[in-house]
Amino acid sequence: MSLLEVSGIEKSFGAVSVLHGVDFSADAGEVVGLVGDNGAGKSTLMKIITGIYTADAGAITLGGEPLMHLSPGERRAMGIEMIYQDLALARQQDVASNIFLGREPVRSILGIPFVDRAMMKAQAQQMIDRLGANLPAINRNVGSFSGGQQQTVAIARALTFDPKVVIMDEPTAALAVREVQGVLDLIRQLKEQGITTVLISHRLNDVLSVTDRIVVLRHGTAAANLVTAETDMAEVVSAIVGGAGMPDAAAHEARG
Amino acid sequence: MSSTKAQQKGLWSRLQAGSIEQLHVRLESLIVLLALCALMSVLSPFFLSVSNFMNILLATSTIGVLAIAATFVIGAGGLDLSLGSVMGLSGVVGAYVGVTMGLPAPLAVLACIAAGALAGFVNGTIITRAFVPAFIVTLGMLGIARGIALVISDGRVIYGLPSAMVFIGQGRPFGIPMPVIIFVVTAFIMHCLLAYTRFGRHTLAIGDSENAARSAGIAVDWQRRLLYTLSGALAGLAGLLFAARINAGDPTAGLTYELTAITAAIIGGTNLFGGRGSILGTMVGALIMGVLQNGLNLLAVQSYYQQMAIGAVLILAVFIDQYQVRKETRV
Numbered sequence: 317m318s319l320l321e322v323s324g325i326e327k328s329f330g331a332v333s334v335l336h337g338v339d340f341s342a343d344a345g346e347v348v349g350l351v352g353d354n355g356a357g358k359s360t361l362m363k364i365i366t367g368i369y370t371a372d373a374g375a376i377t378l379g380g381e382p383l384m385h386l387s388p389g390e391r392r393a394m395g396i397e398m399i400y401q402d403l404a405l406a407r408q409q410d411v412a413s414n415i416f417l418g419r420e421p422v423r424s425i426l427g428i429p430f431v432d433r434a435m436m437k438a439q440a441q442q443m444i445d446r447l448g449a450n451l452p453a454i455n456r457n458v459g460s461f462s463g464g465q466q467q468t469v470a471i472a473r474a475l476t477f478d479p480k481v482v483i484m485d486e487p488t489a490a491l492a493v494r495e496v497q498g499v500l501d502l503i504r505q506l507k508e509q510g511i512t513t514v515l516i517s518h519r520l521n522d523v524l525s526v527t528d529r530i531v532v533l534r535h536g537t538a539a540a541n542l543v544t545a546e547t548d549m550a551e552v553v554s555a556i557v558g559g560a561g562m563p564d565a566a567a568h569e570a571r572g
Numbered sequence: 573m574s575s576t577k578a579q580q581k582g583l584w585s586r587l588q589a590g591s592i593e594q595l596h597v598r599l600e601s602l603i604v605l606l607a608l609c610a611l612m613s614v615l616s617p618f619f620l621s622v623s624n625f626m627n628i629l630l631a632t633s634t635i636g637v638l639a640i641a642a643t644f645v646i647g648a649g650g651l652d653l654s655l656g657s658v659m660g661l662s663g664v665v666g667a668y669v670g671v672t673m674g675l676p677a678p679l680a681v682l683a684c685i686a687a688g689a690l691a692g693f694v695n696g697t698i699i700t701r702a703f704v705p706a707f708i709v710t711l712g713m714l715g716i717a718r719g720i721a722l723v724i725s726d727g728r729v730i731y732g733l734p735s736a737m738v739f740i741g742q743g744r745p746f747g748i749p750m751p752v753i754i755f756v757v758t759a760f761i762m763h764c765l766l767a768y769t770r771f772g773r774h775t776l777a778i779g780d781s782e783n784a785a786r787s788a789g790i791a792v793d794w795q796r797r798l799l800y801t802l803s804g805a806l807a808g809l810a811g812l813l814f815a816a817r818i819n820a821g822d823p824t825a826g827l828t829y830e831l832t833a834i835t836a837a838i839i840g841g842t843n844l845f846g847g848r849g850s851i852l853g854t855m856v857g858a859l860i861m862g863v864l865q866n867g868l869n870l871l872a873v874q875s876y877y878q879q880m881a882i883g884a885v886l887i888l889a890v891f892i893d894q895y896q897v898r899k900e901t902r903v
């Protein structure tokens with residue numbers, strides 16, 4: 317049994333059925349790529365795992381424990397973290413506030429729990445340094461940062477609380493080439509620490525270089541489940557587009 | 573490029589940043605307050621006196637408590653237009669319990685706060701459960717609370733509160749009016765709540781990005797309900813202060829006070845769209861409104877014109893705020 321087990325997930329938004337019976341799993345320390353066309357339902361499936369969306373049917377377990385009935389906060393506490401495609405940052409708050417949002421450390425003064433700002437700042441700085449990130453100043457509002465810097469803050473937030481599973485939804489979309497390599501290295505590092513990573517990305521070269529397994533979402537189901545070492549660009553692309561127009565698309569991806 | 577600019581920033585921006593970091597107050601609003609005081613003391617010989625300052629503080633205390641409520645709700649990206657009406661309702665409920673029903677003063681005091689909190693709880697519940705916008709729900713409550721106040725009091729002022737209750741409005745321990753003491757203590761507690769607790773930080777995070785707050789696992793709807801309840805309870809406290817000061821439950825008390833309270837919060841640096849706000853800033857904002865009204869009174873300006881002045885200040889404050897936001901985000 318895998319660390320993360322997802323089975324039979326169904327989800328519609330009003331009349332639009334997005335997922336019909338998706339199965340998905342990830343072992344401890346495994347890096348799984350999740351790919352598919354725009355609108356295939358990748359983000360939706362992951363938001364169901366973190367509890368932001370509620371599935372119409374299906375089951376999810378982490379380490380054998382069912383978590384469908386838990387709130388997003390409780391699932392985070394169990395060790396599921398996600399870097400959202402839209403980053404989900406509070407733009408008028410500083411770096412430390414964002415990293416610790418919802419989990420601020422407190423210090424009791426006269427029996428009243430006050431947020432420990434000093435500790436938050438120190439630990440936030442540590443995490444940013446560990447990522448080797450380049451932020452102008454830690455006490456500035458993240459809204460004043462560039463897209464790549466904001467992405468760094470979102471990554472730092474996902475890694476600060478010793479997660480078991482880190483879901484990354486397009487974590488490199490706003491990053492420069494060097495920083496993309498940084499994120500890929502980070503994923504390899506997480507793997508060494510036994511942390512599971514789910515990587516959603518349209519950059520198939522990155523996905524092929526860093527993952528152990530690739531799951532392809534198409535027409536609301538997991539259309540393919542490929543072992544990265546035994547597959548290639550052509551096979552992944554054909555699974556994504558579903559045969560038609562395959563040679564062109566594969567050639568395009570191989571070049572790109 | 574931006575980093576060199578940051579290093580070379582001038583004395584003015586350093587003062588601005590220092591003021592917000594150390595005092596939680598925007599430098600601009602402090603300067604406006606001081607300038608207003610300077611202007612008034614030139615225009616009126618009566619302005620600069622201890623007794624007049626006590627008058628200003630006394631008048632500010634009711635508005636100030638409402639402005640604190642506005643800061644929490646607006647900081648969380650919401651709006652409470654029912655503040656003035658709920659304040660009026662609370663005073664009437666307190667007077668009804670203390671006078672008409674003849675129950676002891678502590679019960680009457682409690683009734684004021686509870687009536688306000690209940691109205692706020694209803695606001696919050698409808699907003700979060702029925703998905704009706706806060707603007708509409710609290711506008712509806714503005715009418716409903718005022719109506720209930722008129723029904724309970726039969727449209728008349730209920731005079732002669734229990735003496736212990738009157739002390740809350742008219743007592744002067746150490747020469748300081750009780751409402752001022754209660755206002756300052758409330759502001760201190762609420763400042764600590766907003767600036768230093770998880771509840772307060774989550775409040776601003778919700779106003780900043782509801783999406784971010786939800787993803788972080790914050791129980792957004794539950795907290796919103798609490799915030800509207802808190803807002804109502806504070807309006808209840810304002811109603812108590814006002815009723816105790818005039819020794820009566822007046823069903824028309826607090827008419828248009830939400831206008832002044834929201835203006836005070838915005839002048840004090842609360843972002844109209846949520847995500848930013850501080851109680852100390854709001855106190856400065858409330859003082860600006862207090863000095864403005866007091867000055868216009870001293871200059872014998874009719875109260876009709878005062879309403880116009882307050883409305884104009886609100887629009888001007890939001891304009892300046894938006895202008896600065898646009899300036900900052902422009903590349």
Ligand SMILES: Nc1ncnc2c1ncn2[C@@H]1O[C@H](COP(=O)(O)OP(=O)(O)OP(=O)(O)O)[C@@H](O)[C@H]1O
Pocket residue numbers: 329334352353354355356357358359360361401
């Ligand atoms: N909150 C929502 N309300 C209504 N429809 C939604 C919502 N979220 C997603 N959808 C729909 O669900 C489908 C899947 O969207 P989703 O964001 O999961 O795709 P995706 O695979 O992440 O795409 P992309 O690669 O572009 O990020 C889309 O058709 C989208 O319009």
Ligand SMILES: [Mg+2]
Pocket residue numbers: 358359360401485
């Ligand atoms: Mg997506």
